[in-house]
Amino acid sequence: MCLSTVPKKIMRNIRLKIEYDGTNYKGWQVQNSSKNRTKTYNTIQQEIQTVLSRILQEDVKLIGSGRTDAGVHAKGQVANFKTKSEMPVSRIKRALNSLLPKDIVIISVKQTSPDFHSRFDAASKVYRYQILNSPHSSAFERLYQYHIPYKLDHKLMQRAATLLIGKKDFKSFQAVDKKGRSSIRTIKKLTVKRQGDIINIDIMADGFLYNMVRNIVGTLIEIGRGKFKVEDSRHILDAKDRRKAGPTAPAKGLCLIKVMYK
């Protein structure tokens, strides 16, 4: 191999797949992008960036596929960063997992094409919201499930969910109305399935508005307990008014399962 013809410090683009327990973090994104470098921000992105910079001995800017809120978890968050370092990806992975806190785990580290961008290239994402629908809660899943002691009718929830599938304006399910920004998204899949005491709500869309999943889940719960009717999910959608929808379901039940790329 004729190394002399290859620029020595070529920038590699590295893609990470990340799992995290979001309980102890203020979400994915570095807070405030403040200039105050001495302050530590307890976010997933910041934790990984700091450890990466230490391993690679250079400033690393980590790009995530998107934010997750405080307390939200991930099994398949995707992020990428550019580096001049020639360290093998297997060594980066090992170093990350040995230096990161135990509630953040790097599942894979791969070199990817130079133009891959984990946010802009994301075609869709899958979230799962998990409800424990039983008289008592679980000591082990208490941080990963929303415990609802009263009986939910998951079949009604599924029927209501079906009405939300497709390319629609989800303004009613958006926490904050960002002026001028479109609130149209495409929900490709939305299922409500019960397995014993557990109700899993799986949602796949090309993108999500702020708090959209948790507001949809909060609305489906109102339907499951009989407070709203099945068709109300369509009426709420049509109203384009956040006040019509159900409450925001707690963060802890939500998990980013997968990010899909073209």
Next chain:
Amino acid sequence: MCLSTVPKKIMRNIRLKIEYDGTNYKGWQVQNSSKNRTKTYNTIQQEIQTVLSRILQEDVKLIGSGRTDAGVHAKGQVANFKTKSEMPVSRIKRALNSLLPKDIVIISVKQTSPDFHSRFDAASKVYRYQILNSPHSSAFERLYQYHIPYKLDHKLMQRAATLLIGKKDFKSFQAVDKKGRSSIRTIKKLTVKRQGDIINIDIMADGFLYNMVRNIVGTLIEIGRGKFKVEDSRHILDAKDRRKAGPTAPAKGLCLIKVMYK
């Protein structure tokens, strides 16, 4: 019903089934049985006793089926207590679950026969030890699994485990040699099963010596990684010498699944 012939303050015997995440506790048992009532002991028994005494407005002495060590979990711990209170069991359950910390959950509260004793009457117990045998650990199960990155041969472990089944002297697997006390126990079942990256070691016995499960697991791990041979489990047993066995596996992988009564 002629109430006048029934003593008003008859003592009821109440049986609890309890689930707990042992991570934040110094085990089941109240530490030190010290007279110093002002000191709080961070144990499961103490937490439940304190809340019970508050609910029932009387001093409650909770008897567990047995101790679990610091960091050990339970899905089916059994305990009982006597009370003069006439509060319905459903109300006791509701009150307990609303006042206890979220890592302790009362699964059931039932009135039982006056002579039931959760420790003396226990015929056998089932523990599960869970190993995550994969290159990287799990952000979600990190407190409930022992992560081993090097490959374990679960079939060798199962063969070695079979040699430990039966009524035997488990002195080699006992942490502390309590003078004069018998170290003979009967292992009724001991299985090692792999499901993907997870290895479950299930053990049922009429009783367990201090650290017995964790010492057996530590020994089986040495066999699974090829450091000990399959037949060594019998040789270690025969030696009646703790120093011959493998190291004590960490507490966090261990969970008391079930207590069985005659």
